[in-house]
Amino acid sequence: MKTGENLALKSFTTFGVAARAARVVEIDSPADLARCRFEPATDLVLGGGSNVLLAGDIDGTVFLNRIRGMRAVEDRGESVLVEARGGQLWHSLVLWSLREGLSGLENLSLIPGLVGAAPMQNIGAYGVELSEVLERVEAWDWQQGRMVEFSTAECGFAYRDSRFKSRDAGRFFITRIFLRLARHFTPRLDYDELREELGRSNIAAPDAHQVSRAVIMLRRRKLPDPTLLGNAGSFFKNPQVSAAEAESLRARFRDLPSFPANASTVKLSAAWLIEQCGWKGHREGDAGVSDRHALVLVNHGNASGAEILALAHRVRDSVLERTGVRLEPEARIYPETRT
Ligand code: FAD
Ligand code: EPU
Numbered sequence: 066m067k068t069g070e071n072l073a074l075k076s077f078t079t080f081g082v083a084a085r086a087a088r089v090v091e092i093d094s095p096a097d098l099a100r101c102r103f104e105p106a107t108d109l110v111l112g113g114g115s116n117v118l119l120a121g122d123i124d125g126t127v128f129l130n131r132i133r134g135m136r137a138v139e140d141r142g143e144s145v146l147v148e149a150r151g152g153q154l155w156h157s158l159v160l161w162s163l164r165e166g167l168s169g170l171e172n173l174s175l176i177p178g179l180v181g182a183a184p185m186q187n188i189g190a191y192g193v194e195l196s197e198v199l200e201r202v203e204a205w206d207w208q209q210g211r212m213v214e215f216s217t218a219e220c221g222f223a224y225r226d227s228r229f230k231s232r233d234a235g236r237f238f239i240t241r242i243f244l245r246l247a248r249h250f251t252p253r254l255d256y257d258e259l260r261e262e263l264g265r266s267n268i269a270a271p272d273a274h275q276v277s278r279a280v281i282m283l284r285r286r287k288l289p290d291p292t293l294l295g296n297a298g299s300f301f302k303n304p305q306v307s308a309a310e311a312e313s314l315r316a317r318f319r320d321l322p323s324f325p326a327n328a329s330t331v332k333l334s335a336a337w338l339i340e341q342c343g344w345k346g347h348r349e350g351d352a353g354v355s356d357r358h359a360l361v362l363v364n365h366g367n368a369s370g371a372e373i374l375a376l377a378h379r380v381r382d383s384v385l386e387r388t389g390v391r392l393e394p395e396a397r398i399y400p401e402t403r404t
Contacts, residue, residue, distance in 0.1 A: 066090065066097040074127065078114030079177060079291035082370040086123040091131045092152075095205065095212065095240055101128065103207035105235035109399050112151070112179035116186065116297050118377075118398045120370040130181045132240055135161055146200065147244045151181025155188075159277065167246035168273040169198040172253055174280040177291060177298070181239040185230050186395065187222040191280050192255040196222040200245045204229075204237035212240070224326065225302050225395050252276060258283060289355050295364030296355065300377055301339075301392040305330045314388065335384075335392055336360035342383045352376045374398060 068091070074084045092098060107125025111117065130152040139146035145167055149158050155178050159170040172193035182188075184202050188195050202215045221228035229237055250273045254260050262279040263271050271279070289296050306314070311323050311331035318341065322334040339345065339359040346356030351368035353376070355361040362373055362380075381392045 066093055066100065072127075074114075074119055074123070077111060077127070077129075078117050078119055078297070079295060080114075080118055080297055080364050080370065080373065081291075081295035082119055082364060082368060082373065084119035084122050084370060086125075086127040088126040089129065090126055091129045092238070093131045095132065098205040098238055098240075099210065101126075103128070103235070103238070105207075107400075108235075110181075110238055112182040113154070113177055115177035115291065116182065116396050118297060118300075118370050118373060118396050120374045120398055121400050123399060128238065130179055130238070132181075135180075137165065137167075138243070141245075143249060144245050144247050147246055148241055149180045149244065150241050151179060151239050153180045154178075155180055155183055162244075162246055163274055163277055166248065168248075168250040169244065169246040171273045171277040172256075172259070172280055174277040175284045180242060184220060184222075184227055184239060184242060186225045187220075187227050189225070191253075191259045191283070193253050194222070194224075196220070198244050198246060200243045202239060202243075203241040204239045206237055208236055213237070224305070224332070230397075287358055289357055289361060289363060294355075295366075295368075296361050297396040299335070299360045299395050300362040301335045301360060301381070302395045303332045303335045304338075304390050304392060305332050306390065307331070314390070318388070333390065338384050338388055338390060338392070339380055342380070342387050344380050344383070349376055354380065 069089045072086050072089045074086055075081055090101060104125050109123055110128045112130050132150045132152040135147065135149040135153050135158050137145050138148045147162065156175050158180055159174050162170050172191040173188060176188050176190060183195050196217055199217050202220060204213055206213045252271055259279060262283050268275050305326045308329060308331055315321055322337050324332045326332040336359040344354045345359040347354045348365065350372060351365040352372040353363045353365055355363050362377060364373060385391050
């Protein structure tokens, strides 16, 4: 368990904003956790920092998840139970599972960050969410000082949400997840753009590797690479509104992309709403909105977290004023604010 004092955090998040932490602690094993205390008001757990905006310094401790490893733990014939530890790179788990002949994670290829953060917001992409393959989560309960387990049903998963992100925010350190992966591949091609991408390569009946490669190509084309341009992916969630509200919005904005979320709600494209308000490619100093994808806020070099947050507020307020739709941030903002 390595610790450091007054450390610079610029390289710890994909936004690459300057901030300092009073203390940083690397957690290498579950035993380290028993030796630590967590103060939710000031402390923070960090994985790859790809869904976090540091809007100021962290006065408390930043805990880094360094508990790595992944393995098949139970062969169930048609499926295999896989254990992945929280400090493992998510995409390395996806690639390993494909090499092992296991499918289920291919649509979630190339999502940045670590395994331990995946249940936080129930990561999702190209028509698949983590909750569909997850069996259980193991976490350290800072409050009770003991290890606990949650079945998928107990995790409170929803679109970009879970109990870990909402009602139990700051209570658990996720140490391991268990996934149920399939030996027999069933393609999940509900997402139009994914089918089109495979079509461009003349692939009619893809295998899991081909789906993974198509997802990787799409993502590389559509999203700015955080190693070249600081960002945290989608800064806002796609808003979900009632069917009636969606209907009245579509009457005003004929081309507004919308998708049924469940029986009573409709998901709207936040990127489209932001683009309509004229923000795509906008830049204020080094804080900006990507010119590739309007839902992605970017750091052109030396923007501060506070500048990016101020821009996010202006984007949110203008969308609200023009359309009546309130955007909620997907990225987590620290130190915690009203947003
Ligand atoms: P961090 O950013 O370090 O942390 C995120 C949150 O989880 C914080 O609140 C943190 O405190 C908490 N946390 C982290 N680890 C733990 C742990 N072990 N225990 C408890 N709490 C923890 N997300 C998607 O869902 N789909 C996408 O398609 C997608 N595309 C992206 C594309 C780009 C270019 C980028 C930069 C981001 C994208 N994201 C996407 C967002 C991000 O990659 C995911 O949310 C990812 O799971 C975050 O992992 P991380 O390790 O970087 O978490
Ligand atoms: N669009 C615009 N302008 C843009 C970009 C997109 O109008 O600049 C419109 C297009 O009409 C497009 C629609 O928005 O059809 C949807 O765009 P896209 O397919 O890129 O998906 P998204 O809704 O913007 C979501 C996730 C991504 C995930 C992709 C693929 C959220 C908040 N974002 O983006 O996740 O990778 O779908 O499944 O749900 C993330 O969470 O960080 C993230 C990148």
